[in-house]
Amino acid sequence: MTDLLRITDLRKHYGALRVTDGVTLKLAPGSIHAVIGPNGAGKTTLIHQISGTVRPDAGSIHLADHDITTLPPHRRARLGLARSFQITSVLPEFSVLENVALAVLGARGSAFGFLRPLAAEKRLNDAASTVLARVGLAARPASLAGALSHGEKRQLELALALAAEPKVMLLDEPLAGAGPEEAERLIALLATLRGHCGILLVEHDMDAVFQLADEISVLSQGRVIANGTPAEIRADPAVRAAYLGEDF
């Protein structure tokens, strides 16, 4: 079976700074691949290149069988790549339900409908309700997204990615700023997604990473310095020295 996401020898530099320095990564179907590394290792730039907001200097990115290296973000999304943002990114003036209904529309429908009110599109709204139930926001469909608590916004952020029924989800620090209870709930939710789609997870919470990941790549100064199962990474002396520390 082909890999869902295949990144080959990706390179990006800003002046003399090599932010991505020959990164090669694979994401197997239904698996969770975590990318960890110290601040400034180039994790977010990597996410930007995969999602299409930053163009790499060299190398290629394949989503299933499509070469998406030069496609604009919306084309990648239509091919089945969904993402969450590190800094919560929702549609603040719309209700929670409408946020998710638009996510369903963006992934599968056309924006060029001029007559029927979006609020009356039963199929989109039903699909959105189902997703809200999955992320635990079923009680608040009518709340304005901008008025949600931080944790709820993280749940909505995840719902926006899920609504697309994507092949691959890019999750850029989905637990950032979540309290311990919220984090636990989000981790449990992410665990249920295993097998439905491939997840590339960038996360600082090591407990979450070692609980969830099937495979871990450690990024340092733009390079993958280690790659393997959680057990292998935990035992890797180079990783312990560079990042995890001795007591992990």
Next chain:
Amino acid sequence: MKLPLAIFALLALVPILSALGVPLGGFVPLLLGRVMIFAIAAMSLDLILGIGGLASFGHAAPLAIGAYAVAILDAANIHDAVIVVPVAMAAAGFFATATGAVALRTRGVNFIMITLAFAQMIYFAAASLADYGGDDGYTLYSRTTVLGAKLLDGKAFYPTVLVVLFLVWLKLRIIAASRFGRTLSAIRQNRPRAQALGFNAFAVELAAMAIASALCALAGVLLANEAEFVSPAFASWARSGDLMVMVILGGVGSLHGAILGAFAVVMAEEALGRLTQHWPLLFGPSLVLAVLFLRRGIAGIGGRRD
């Protein structure tokens, strides 16, 4: 929902009262007719400015294109709306598509400047049309008819404009609630997110500019008929600015606010213009106050925007 209907009811009162013999004179219908024409233009601008967040400083261009469509067809002895209106709307829609494709590659201040520049092109192009009066403008031989009926003449003019205003408002309201309108709004609220959801922001915004421009051309057709005259001044940057003021003063994104904004601007011009020819000196500060204290515009006074 109540406020827009109240506005339309009040506007409809004018022809009813004059039919009942109340002496309104010619002045009130004339002035309100003008208000309604500019309201159509401003409301179409509200689609891209209010809902789409695209601050076009060139919306006088489609107004002038609509007006010049009337003039040019008038010179060719074509006067019926069946031809004039589609030509005007198509020309303005095409103009917006061609210029929007360039302008939408920029954001913020650059977008404002580039839309202004394209409108100036229309201004100078109109001034160079020697066959249609050049700088001096062109006086129509005949008003536009609708399937032969003189619906844009005399007493019929006001009700016709009112009907057009209502239809444009209804159309924009439907669009605003549709997939397209909500997507356009989503792109304004959070462009990277909308793109990550799979929306082609450029295509949606370009279509919005074409629709707004085509609807604005309707106002241009009406304006040419009202004045029985067109001139390059229809495309002046000051006119583009007036339209923006109408939208912002009336209440950005509310659609019906544009009617109130148009009313305020036309009335201010009329009333303050009687006091002094330097009326913009008085109007400017009142606009600043309105923007500071009426964050949702006139339409937002006394409660939440519906």
